[in-house]
Every structure is written in C-alpha cells, then in structure tokens.
Amino acid sequence: MGEAAAKRDRMSADAARAAVGALVAELGPSPPPGRLRDVLRTSLDDPALEVGYWLPDLPGFVDIEGRPFDPATAETATYVNGAYGRIGVLTHRAVAPSEGVLLEGIVAAARLVLENERLHAESRSRLMELQQRRFFTDLIVDNAPVYFAVVDAEGVLTGGINDTLLEVLGIPKTENVRDRYYWDVVCLAEDEEEARARLGLVATGRALGVQETRIRSADGTPRVVEWRDTILPDERGQLKWIVRAGLDVTERIMREAELRRLADEQAALRRVATAVAEQASLSELVRTVAREVGELFGGHTAAVVRAEGTGIRIVDGWAAPGSRLIGAGRFVELHGVETVTATAMQTRSPQRLTDVDDERSRRLWDELEIDSAIAAPVIVDGEVWGAINATRSAVVEPFPAGAEKGLADMASLVALALANAAAREDLNASRARIVQAGDEARRKLERNLHDGAQQRLVSLSIALRLADTQLDKSPEATRALLQTASEDLAGALAELRELARGLHPAVLTDRGLGPALQVLADRAPIPVEVDNHLEERLPDAVEAAAYYVVSEALANVAKHAEASFVEVRLHRVDGTAFVEVIDDGVGGAVASAGSGLRGLADRVEALGGRLRVAGAAGGGTRVAAEIPCR
C-alpha cells in the first residue's frame, strides 16, 4: 500500500467510526419502528434509501408496515445477514469504493436495530394477512347462499346474522340485531318455543343434528330452513357462541312436492287410462275420474259434468270426507254466471278461478265453502261434451301450479273414453241395423215370392188341373184356360227376373259398375248422366256398395228431390273409390233420416268407407261415398 492510499484508508476509517457513532447516538436505546431508515438516510446521505426485512415464511422481503418489498428495483442492494442468515436488505444509491468501509460499518451497527424492526414488520405483515383473511371470510359469510346466525348461550344474537339472512328476513343491514333474541328476529311466532328448546339442547351439547324449521320472510311466506349448529367455546373451553348455519330448502321441498304431485298425477292418469282401455262403463269411468281428480289435487269436491242447454248436469261427483257435494243428476244453470266450468267450456281450455264476482256464484261458493276452483273441458269429436272440475275449501292452500293442466290430461282421457264408447255404440247399432236390414230384405223377398210368382204358379197349377178335367167335355174352355195359364207363367217369369235383378243385378256381375249404373240411369224417370272415370273393375263388394248407393240415391231423387237433372260421378284415387250423386232438386236430406240412406251408410262403413250427404234446403243434394278398395 502506498503512502497516499494508507492515508486515505485511515481517513475513511475515521469517517466511518464517526458516522457509526453518530448513528448509534441518533437511534438511541429503543428507537421507534421505522426510525432506522431515517437515520440511515442521514448517515449515508441518501434520501432514497429503503430498508427491507427478510421474512422467509411470509412474502419474502417486506417494508416496516409488513407490505411486500422488492429490492430488485433499486440501484444497489446491500443484503444484511444476522447470526442465522439473512435478515434484511438496504437499497441505496451506488457507493464509491472509498465509502465501502463506511457502508460496512453502518450495516454492522444497524444490524441489531434491523433485527428488532424485522419483528415489528413481521407482526404488521401477519396482521395484514389476518385482516385480509377476515375480510375474505366476511365476504363469504355475507354472500354465501347460506344463512348464518351466531347466538350466545341465552339465545341472544350477539354474533349477529349474515347479510343473506338479513335480506330474506327483510331487515336493513344498518339495523342492529345483536341485542335481540334469535327467535324474535328469525323464527315464526308459532315456532318460538321449539327454537328455544332446540338452542337449549345445543348449548348443553345434547342436539347437534340437522333441524328443519320455518323462518319469517320479507314477503310473508314462510321459508323452510335446515339448520346445522356448531358450538364455539371461549378460551376456558366454556360455550361462547352457537353458530347456526342454515340451508334454505324451501325450493327443494316445493320441487319434491311438485315431483310427488307429478308422479301421483301420472299414476292417476295411468289408472284412468287403464279403465278406459278396459272399456269400463261410462258411469264407472266417470266415478273413477271424479275420485282420482279429487284425491290427486287434494280437492274438496270433484265432478264430471255434461253440457246441457244453457247449463250443465252433474254426471257424477266425489267429495272429500266431511265435504258437501252437489248431487249427481242435478242441473245447474250457467246462464249469466261466470263459473270456472262455464269459462273452461266456452274457451275450450283449462281454467282456474280463485274468486267470484257475481252474487249467485258467491252465495254458492259460500254455501259449499269453496275458495278456489279449476276446470278443464271434455271435447269429443270437436264438440264440447262437458267438463271436469274440482274445488278447494278455504282451509287448504289454493290448487298447486299446473293443476288445471293435469285436469286437462284427465279430461282428454275421458274424451277418449267417450269417443270410444260412442264408436262402440255406433258400431253395435250399425251391426244391428245390418242384421235387421238383412232380415227385412229376406222377409220382403219371401213376401214378394209368395205374393207374386208363387201365386201365379198356384193359379197356373189349378188351371192346368181344371183343363185336365175339362179337356174332353169342353175344348174351347180348355183352350181359354191354357191361354190364361200361359199368361200367368209369363207373368211369373217376369216377376222372378225382377226379383233376381233386385237381389243382385247380373249386369253388375258381368260387366261392372259403369254399365250397371248406365242401366239404372236409363231406367230412371229423370235425366241421369253417368260420368265414369274408372279404368278397371273394382272389388266385388265395393262395386255392389257403390251400385246400391247410386240406386238408392236415384230412387230418393225420384221420390223426394223434385230434380230435373242428376249427375253420377265415378272415379278412383289411389286405393279409394269415389261415387257421387248430385241433383239439382230441393235438397235438405240427411243421412240419418231415411233408413235407406242409413242402411247405405252402414254398408259403406262396413267396408271402411264413409257416406256423406250434403245439401241445404233449396240447393240440391250431393250424396258422396268414399270406399277403400281393399
């Protein structure tokens, strides 16, 4: 080392000693937290100097307030180690090599104070973290979809209740509930005793399961809550708080009830559908439906009614035990009253009514203790047949949502059963008519044979016997007898031919529908034009049915229509034959009126076809048959 350098070192060592002395004096025996930084700034003449404290199990370096501190952003960082490793860092401007000794001295002197301040920074940092955790917890507690209530051993809400519960209860956040009893704030009045007892048991550790209770809510409807209780002891292990965490299960319970109701509804529909499929009698079915509807919807009464004139007639009804029922068979006038049944039938849609306006209905509701009603129309073949209705009394809740839709499903089944029954009835009637018509035709045939050909043949037989006895005595008289006999024979033959043609026209068998209808047209007393678009023969049964449709229609035209012209049209589209007889007469015929048309309809329907007769009075008549060619 040269002389000059040695001198410089001595000078800097002196300066360092002076600076450290000043630093120690400045800090004093117990410097307040953060004081070190200010003193170091003065000692090193660096106003931007910062001190970081090493907290290895926390964020790393922190400042004196415990906030994260990043030494990497500074111009120079001087790390400070203690007996067991790193304890801090100084960030400062760059120092000249001549100041190295000074810096070392100051860092050594500051080490103890830095160690102390590091404890302070650590406690600040931990506090900050706790605060954050607290804030986070509060946030969760107040925003969780769970109710929290914290009560002491006496049931006072000393720990308060969370925002979620406050909101449901309709209590402003600003309102203090901490000196009030839990049951006064949260419970329904009638549940107060139960809540007291429960909290008493929880406080003594005898009940910690789940408890389901109702709470009052801002909109007045009670909500169902499942509570779980946790005991929070104090430092001595004594009960300090009971934390009640409540899950609102109102919607779940409603959904479960709704699912149960839907399942019940499906089961009831199945039972009714089974009754329909088993072709139960109408009265049996109606009774089943009324009972199912009543029981399903927890009704007071249920009834199946049939539209009749300006009112309805009760077909059958059901009443809950102790309820009054309007008896089956009774007629109820609906003119001028707005009942749910009348509205359902008018609008052809399910309806619900929770109040009535007019005096008469009000009296009826009061008399029958009705508080709400639902109804659904029964529509058969597009016509309103009647309705199903159900009522509830004031003592139970109104009908559940969608009850009227369920009722409509039930009404559809009733409609199906009615349509089936009507179809069965029609079919049976049609069968009976076909049998009757066959019998009648045979009777007529026997009578015609007996009165016609048979009589002529009897006379012929007598005449021949007479001729035999007279042949020798009187040849002239015998010749006259034989002449008469010959005429009788010719007459008998003509009548037999006519009868045979009536049974089944030979031309139809031999040459088909078109030529057969042409024969009918030629023999008709009024002009008939046959417009035949058939390209090939139809099945025998279809030809016969079509022939008789035209034959009967032409006979009717001749008898009743006063027509001047008739057109017969024949054509086939895909697998269906269409036959139409259109006249320009007086009109007004209906298929069910004359047994002739009815019989034809039966014949056509027996082949799976349809016969329609249209014609307003004065506008001519159109008889049209569609017959599938199977």
Added chain:
Amino acid sequence: MTRILVVDDHASARRSIRALLEAAGYDVVGEAADGRSAVQQARDLLPDVVLLDIQLPDMNGFEVAARLAENGRRPRVVLTSSRAAEDYGELIDEAPAEGFLAKDELTGEALAELLTS
C-alpha cells in the same frame, strides 16, 4: 150341392179356385179377400164350407177359423195355402177346422175326400 165360400186375398187365385170347384160340381156362393169380410159373409151367406187361405192381410186363417167357430151355425172350415202344411206345424191340427189342403193339391176329389173323412 155343397155351398162354398172361397176366402183368398189374391183375385187370380179366387178366380181359379172358383172355376175348379164349380167344374167339380160345388156351388161357390161367395168370395172374400180378407178375414173381416170372410167372417161377415159366412154370417150372411151361411155356407156349408169355408175354403180359407191362411195368409190374409188383416188377420190369419187360424184367427178367422176361431171367429167362425163362435157363430151359432158354424160352417165347416178347410184351410188352404200356397205354402205346405209343414210350414204351419201344429197350428193346423189345433185349429177348429176339418183339415188342410195345399193349393197345388186342391181338386174337387181331394176336397170331397177331406170333407167325408
């Protein structure tokens, strides 16, 4: 000569029967086309025999025979028909009548035989 009332609703049959019976030597005193006029004419004409068709428009031959049996002087009744006897079964045996002759078996001899048996 046996006096006969012919009852039949068919005019041609009545005409043939009258000719046959008259040729066989019977005296046809009257003809009736239904049950009511048959009963009336039997009362008025007092025939010995009523040749009675079973199928009539207002009542059947069995009912007419029963009415005729109520008369004070009752004629002998012979039932006839263009149907056969077996079509009527026991009704013929039980009727207040001499018997049954089908129209295709009717001759003067057959009638005489029935009336004398």
